[in-house]
Amino acid sequence: MFNRPLDCLVDPDAPADGRAVRDVRAVRPDRLPALLQELSPAEAAWLRAQGFAARSGELVTLPGPEGIAGAVLGLGAIEPGETQGPFAFGGLATALAMRGDDPEPAAWRLLLPDDVAADEAVLGFCLGAYRFHVLRGGTPPRMAQLVPPPGAGHGAAVARATWLARDLINMPANLLGPAELAEAARAVASGFGAEAAIVAGAALAERYPALQAVGAGSARPPQVLVAHWRGSAATDGSPLLSLVGKGVCFDTGGYDLKPSAAMLRMKKDMGGAALMLALARLVMEHDLPVRLALRLGCVENSVSGSAMRPSDVLHTAHGLTVEVGNTDAEGRLVLADLLADACTESPSLLLDAATLTGAARTALGPDLPALFCSHDETAVLLLQSGRRAHDPLWRLPLWPGYEDWLSSTVADLNNVSSKPMAGAVTAALFLQRFVSGPVRWAHLDSYGWNDQPRPGRPEGGEALGLRALFGALLPILNAAT
Numbered sequence: 001m002f003n004r005p006l007d008c009l010v011d012p013d014a015p016a017d018g019r020a021v022r023d024v025r026a027v028r029p030d031r032l033p034a035l036l037q038e039l040s041p042a043e044a045a046w047l048r049a050q051g052f053a054a055r056s057g058e059l060v061t062l063p064g065p066e067g068i069a070g071a072v073l074g075l076g077a078i079e080p081g082e083t084q085g086p087f088a089f090g091g092l093a094t095a096l097a098m099r100g101d102d103p104e105p106a107a108w109r110l111l112l113p114d115d116v117a118a119d120e121a122v123l124g125f126c127l128g129a130y131r132f133h134v135l136r137g138g139t140p141p142r143m144a145q146l147v148p149p150p151g152a153g154h155g156a157a158v159a160r161a162t163w164l165a166r167d168l169i170n171m172p173a174n175l176l177g178p179a180e181l182a183e184a185a186r187a188v189a190s191g192f193g194a195e196a197a198i199v200a201g202a203a204l205a206e207r208y209p210a211l212q213a214v215g216a217g218s219a220r221p222p223q224v225l226v227a228h229w230r231g232s233a234a235t236d237g238s239p240l241l242s243l244v245g246k247g248v249c250f251d252t253g254g255y256d257l258k259p260s261a262a263m264l265r266m267k268k269d270m271g272g273a274a275l276m277l278a279l280a281r282l283v284m285e286h287d288l289p290v291r292l293a294l295r296l297g298c299v300e301n302s303v304s305g306s307a308m309r310p311s312d313v314l315h316t317a318h319g320l321t322v323e324v325g326n327t328d329a330e331g332r333l334v335l336a337d338l339l340a341d342a343c344t345e346s347p348s349l350l351l352d353a354a355t356l357t358g359a360a361r362t363a364l365g366p367d368l369p370a371l372f373c374s375h376d377e378t379a380v381l382l383l384q385s386g387r388r389a390h391d392p393l394w395r396l397p398l399w400p401g402y403e404d405w406l407s408s409t410v411a412d413l414n415n416v417s418s419k420p421m422a423g424a425v426t427a428a429l430f431l432q433r434f435v436s437g438p439v440r441w442a443h444l445d446s447y448g449w450n451d452q453p454r455p456g457r458p459e460g461g462e463a464l465g466l467r468a469l470f471g472a473l474l475p476i477l478n479a480a481t
Contacts, residue, residue: 001134002167002184003191003281006159008093008129009122010107010145021147024071024092025111026121028078029054035072047072056088057455059095071096071108075116084116085390086155089124090456096144109147119155122148126159127456132170157285158470162463164188165271165278169448169461173250173267178215178298181247181270182223185277185296192284194229194292208297208337210316214330215299217254217307222299224338227280233289239477240291242347243280244338246331246354247273247298254301254327255309268461269331271448272354273298278463279351282470290477295342297334301327313411317341318434323408325416331356332415332427336434343436348480349378350435351469353444359423360396360445368394369446369465372428378440381475386468393444393468402426406433440480444469 027035032054036044043062050060056076062069075088089110096108110121129143148156168176168184176184182198189196200223205212208224215222231238248269252258258266273296280294308314312324314333318340322333331354342350360370371393373379379395386393405417405426413433417426428443435441446464453459 003160003164003188004167006126006129006156006163008126008143008145009148009156012147019107021107021109022068022070023111024073024096024108026073026075026113026116027054028075028113030077031113043069057091059091061096068106075113083388083390084120086120086124086127087390087454087456089121090128090454092125093129093143093146097142107145107147110149112149118149118152119158122146122152122155123158124456126156127162128458130163130166130458132167132460134167135172154286157282158467160285161278161281162466164281165274165463165466166461168274168277169268169271171267173300176267176270177220177249178223178247178300179220181249181273181298182225182296185225185273185294186227188277188281189225189227189229189284189294192229192281194227194284194294196225196227199224199226207341208317210314210322210333211297211299211337213308213312213314214248214301214333217304218300218302219304220300222297225294225296225298227294229280229284229292231287231289231291233287234291238289238291239348239481240293240345241283241473241477242293242342242345242350243276243295244335244342244350244352245273245276245296246270246334246352246356247296248331248334249298249300251301251328251330252303254303254307254330256326256328257303258328265449268448269355270298271446271461272331272352272356272444274461275353275444275446275448275463275466276351278466279469282466283473288474290473293342293345293347295338297338299334301330316434318436320413320433321411323411323414325414329415329427332430335431339431339434340436343434343439346437347439349473349476350439350441351444352431352442353446353465355448356445357424357427359427361447363396363424364394366447366449366451367464368392369444370424371395371442371444372398373442374398374432374435375440377479378442378476381472381479382442382468385471385475386465389467389471391465391467393465396424396428398428398432399425403429406430440476
């Protein structure tokens with residue numbers, strides 16, 4: 001069900017199983033006059049009659065003797081030094097499938113200008129072709145198919161990883177509990193030759209006591225996926241990349257119960273785990289010359305007689321004690337144990353991701369994950385990568401002046417702030433207490449969801465930050481060695 005192939009792409013060596021392959025010409029506004037000269041007089045007249053101006057994502061199909069002969073896609077204008085990005089191509093799979101009456105999805109080939117990378121075009125096409133239809137009966141949504149141009153392997157790989165994360169986030173919680181999430185991650189990691197193990201039961205309670213406390217209220221016990229992988233060119237001295245993800249499969253809030261409206265999207269509270277698994281998949285598929293460690297805390301935050309209570313004091317893997325000021329601040333407890341465990345391996349770079357705070361969404365909205373980073377050079381590389389990949393991040397401060405807000409009179413610290421402000425900052429400061437040693441650490445607080453459909457971004461689960469993180473990995477790791 002997960003890790004499915006990209007059925008929107010067809011084999012370039014056997015395109016479309018004998019179907020005709022039509023061309024989509026991609027053009028910028030400044031090149032439109034030249035294109036009109038290249039087209040036949042009838043096609044040029046038709047394009048003018050449609051008022052085509054080559055705006056980003058604008059599409060016009062060209063008529064021919066047997067119906068549709070081809071199409072023209074607008075790319076819009078871009079600033080000098082900028083790249084195209086994928087989203088001009090995000091509406092193609094659906095828009096082209098709606099044109100014509102072919103009994104099978106139409107197959108198309110992209111004709112790109114020299115300044116557009118094939119990777120970006122294929123990625124955008126595939127992101128727009130994604131649909132979560134596995135639980136619906138009837139015929140799946142009709143999508144056009146693309147014959148990928150040469151040199152688009154990376155774009156297809158990013159699309160596969162994104163589809164994986166989206167499928168996991170979109171899956172209802174009754175069908176994706178802690179065991180199912182851990183097993184899905186184990187299957188993906190093992191498929192690339194990683195050594196993957198699932199920690200559960202008494203071993204989990206001993207190794208990850210705070211995480212165990214979060215899952216104690218659910219009839220579905222928590223599990224932790226731990227995987228290790230090494231690139232074919234990696235050695236014992238190669239950089240160690242450690243990834244940690246929050247995998248709360250459903251979050252009721254516990255005894256600090258969420259309002260019903262706030263629970264409607266809580267199946268996405270495992271979005272951090274989905275993102276880290278997608279990133280790990282990209283690292284392994286590209287066979288990066290690194291050592292990789294992946295830890296996903298798969299758990300459910302429920303209400304029962306065995307659930308943790310406000311004012312409980314929990315032990316953690318780090319050794320610190322934590323007073324539970326609010327049971328709905330459970331994600332940081334899950335990450336605390338995983339971060340402490342990851343630091344025992346002295347990683348060269350430690351990344352964690354979570355759908356952690358509403359405060360980050362209040363500050364930055366749904367499209368901008370909040371980045372917290374302990375190392376300025378690392379933060380700059382991540383932000384630059386996000387801009388290049390059209391997958392932006394926004395840095396917020398690990399402001400030490402707020403550390404006292406997490407104080408407790410009965411434990412080493414509280415899991416929530418004593419002040420009703422800077423909630424994303426104080427959550428990150430809490431996590432920082434569990435990162436030990438000279439570790440380059442970055443924390444991503446992401447929404448993990450598209451509230452409304454846009455080209456390349458259908459409504460539902462989203463791997464926000466995936467392209468930004470992947471693009472920065474080797475520059476950061478090279479700088480760290």
